[in-house]
Amino acid sequence: MLVFLSILQLLYVIALSPLAIGILNFFDERLSSRGGPSIFQEYYNIFKYFKKQSIYPSTASDFFSYVPYITFAMYLFLTLVLPIITAFPLTFGPVVDFVGGGLVFGAASTLIKLASLDSKNNYSILGASRASSIGIFTEPIILLIFIMFGVISGTNNPYVINNILQTSTSWFFSLVHLFIAIAFFFVLIIETGQLPIESHTPNELGSIDSLMSQEYSGRELALVKWGSYAKSFILMNVFLNVYTFPFFVPMKLNLLSVFIYMFINFFKITVLLAVFAIINNIVSKYRLFKIFDYIAIAFSFALMAMLVFYIVNGG
Amino acid sequence: MHSEIFVLVGFLEIVLSIFMQWQTYILSNIKTFAIQSWILGIFLMYFGLFNGNLSMIILSLLTIITRAVFIPLYLSNTINKQTFRARENKHRVSVSLSILTSVLLAIFSYILYSLVLFEFGKSLISIPITLMLQGTFLIISRSNAYAQLIGYLVMENSIFLLSYLFSGLPFIVEAGIILDILGVVMIGGILMKIRDEDIQKEEELYG
Numbered sequence: 001m002l003v004f005l006s007i008l009q010l011l012y013v014i015a016l017s018p019l020a021i022g023i024l025n026f027f028d029e030r031l032s033s034r035g036g037p038s039i040f041q042e043y044y045n046i047f048k049y050f051k052k053q054s055i056y057p058s059t060a061s062d063f064f065s066y067v068p069y070i071t072f073a074m075y076l077f078l079t080l081v082l083p084i085i086t087a088f089p090l091t092f093g094p095v096v097d098f099v100g101g102g103l104v105f106g107a108a109s110t111l112i113k114l115a116s117l118d119s120k121n122n123y124s125i126l127g128a129s130r131a132s133s134i135g136i137f138t139e140p141i142i143l144l145i146f147i148m149f150g151v152i153s154g155t156n157n158p159y160v161i162n163n164i165l166q167t168s169t170s171w172f173f174s175l176v177h178l179f180i181a182i183a184f185f186f187v188l189i190i191e192t193g194q195l196p197i198e199s200h201t202p203n204e205l206g207s208i209d210s211l212m213s214q215e216y217s218g219r220e221l222a223l224v225k226w227g228s229y230a231k232s233f234i235l236m237n238v239f240l241n242v243y244t245f246p247f248f249v250p251m252k253l254n255l256l257s258v259f260i261y262m263f264i265n266f267f268k269i270t271v272l273l274a275v276f277a278i279i280n281n282i283v284s285k286y287r288l289f290k291i292f293d294y295i296a297i298a299f300s301f302a303l304m305a306m307l308v309f310y311i312v313n314g315g
Numbered sequence: 316m317h318s319e320i321f322v323l324v325g326f327l328e329i330v331l332s333i334f335m336q337w338q339t340y341i342l343s344n345i346k347t348f349a350i351q352s353w354i355l356g357i358f359l360m361y362f363g364l365f366n367g368n369l370s371m372i373i374l375s376l377l378t379i380i381t382r383a384v385f386i387p388l389y390l391s392n393t394i395n396k397q398t399f400r401a402r403e404n405k406h407r408v409s410v411s412l413s414i415l416t417s418v419l420l421a422i423f424s425y426i427l428y429s430l431v432l433f434e435f436g437k438s439l440i441s442i443p444i445t446l447m448l449q450g451t452f453l454i455i456s457r458s459n460a461y462a463q464l465i466g467y468l469v470m471e472n473s474i475f476l477l478s479y480l481f482s483g484l485p486f487i488v489e490a491g492i493i494l495d496i497l498g499v500v501m502i503g504g505i506l507m508k509i510r511d512e513d514i515q516k517e518e519e520l521y522g
Contacts, residue, residue, distance in 0.1 A: 175326055293337065296411035300333060300418040304326065307421050311438050312322055 054218030127211025
């Protein structure tokens with residue numbers, strides 16, 4: 001049964017992650033009073049890329065062509081170990097904890113950066129340097145968030161954290177949890193490349209992640225895009241299922257409740273996407289060197305969560 | 316329950332004073348200060364009503380009238396006439412560094428509490444001390460006179476918050492604090508008006 005649910009979770013993430021991005025684009029277009037493409041546009045794009053021929057830069061090594069497959073596999077692996085449609089561990093659940101998952105995320109993004117350096121395209125290298133300079137500063141925030149959840153739950157297991165927040169109202173409504181959730185929301189915006197940080201335009205002044213995949217084409221481009229959609233989808237699920245709104249996730253093995261929760265989960269994701277679209281439309285993009293002010297705020301929230309914990313429990 | 320609300324209020328005040336470090340425009344700093352004072356006033360009002368403490372209710376009313384209504388109105392009125400002063404051209408300390416310093420001050424005050432003040436009981440004392448240090452840092456890190464004045468007012472707010480923990484303080488002392496800041500703001504406003512022929516001069520309040 002657990003193996004079946006693992007496969008179901010994998011299919012759920014892989015199948016619906018392009019749809020989520022399509023819905024986000026749809027909300028964005030509608031909020032700025034434009035018609036825009038259909039919500040299934042991302043599927044059409046991916047299928048189109050799969051049909052096209054792959055071309056590699058003559059300066060790149062073989063490593064460049066392997067990276068999309070490896071990173072896509074890494075994101076597939078992450079879907080198997082995080083609480084997405086269940087709050088009880090699936091077959092691969094005990095393999096890694098939060099820190100291990102974070103390391104796999106880090107490894108995937110490092111591989112993408114290395115591949116973009118390997119392509120020898122100036123713009124890709126610009127994107128890699130921007131992404132790594134921002135990543136250096138977001139990493140301590142993520143680590144602090146993990147440490148604080150470790151303090152709350154006594155473990156680093158996302159399933160345990162979900163169960164504790166679902167059952168304990170005193171932790172759920174505590175200031176510690178509130179500050180961690182705010183800090184993680186800031187990090188989520190950075191990691192998913194939403195507007196205050198990044199704008200997905202062809203203009204190289206505003207883009208970070210989209211620059212790195214510039215030299216890919218054909219099937220590899222499809223995998224890079226699909227992988228990044230899956231990454232956003234997983235992160236949004238972690239934010240909702242573990243950090244902010246852990247309710248309704250089935251804690252006991254029951255096939256019907258898992259099926260029902262899949263719909264609830266997608267509804268939660270849609271609400272979060274609407275929030276993203278509203279932020280994209282009302283907040284102007286930060287200048288590149290101003291992003292560090294934003295990161296400083298996120299870091300201070302994570303640090304204050306730690307401080308609240310010591311002040312409240314130490315007195 | 317009271318201490319949980321105190322923690323909530325205290326950390327809201329800390330977050331708002333970090334927000335002040337982020338802002339360039341003085342008008343938004345003044346508005347943030349008004350929100351801070353509203354929160355403080357409502358908290359004291361709740362506490363006074365809950366315990367039936369008349370002097371606390373009077374103090375909370377005084378807080379709301381002076382800090383949350385009169386002082387922000389007075390300061391924003393003096394700014395609205397001279398819009399060129401309404402923003403700080405250059406921060407002495409960069410924004411991200413000043414935000415991080417504010418948070419580090421919070422950790423410093425907690426360590427200060429645990430080393431020096433722990434005999435007084437509650438670790439909550441570190442929250443007003445944090446706010447006081449942040450007010451001081453706002454004065455040091457800004458070069459605009461209005462921002463410095465707001466830093467001073469944040470410090471006064473922190474003393475007021477501290478007085479909740481030591482509720483035995485006589486009423487006259489706390490009322491004196493309110494009159495004190497009224498005087499400071501009035502004199503500050505008048506000084507800024509008198510010296511408005513030269514912008515450079517009032518960029519800083521010389522000691």
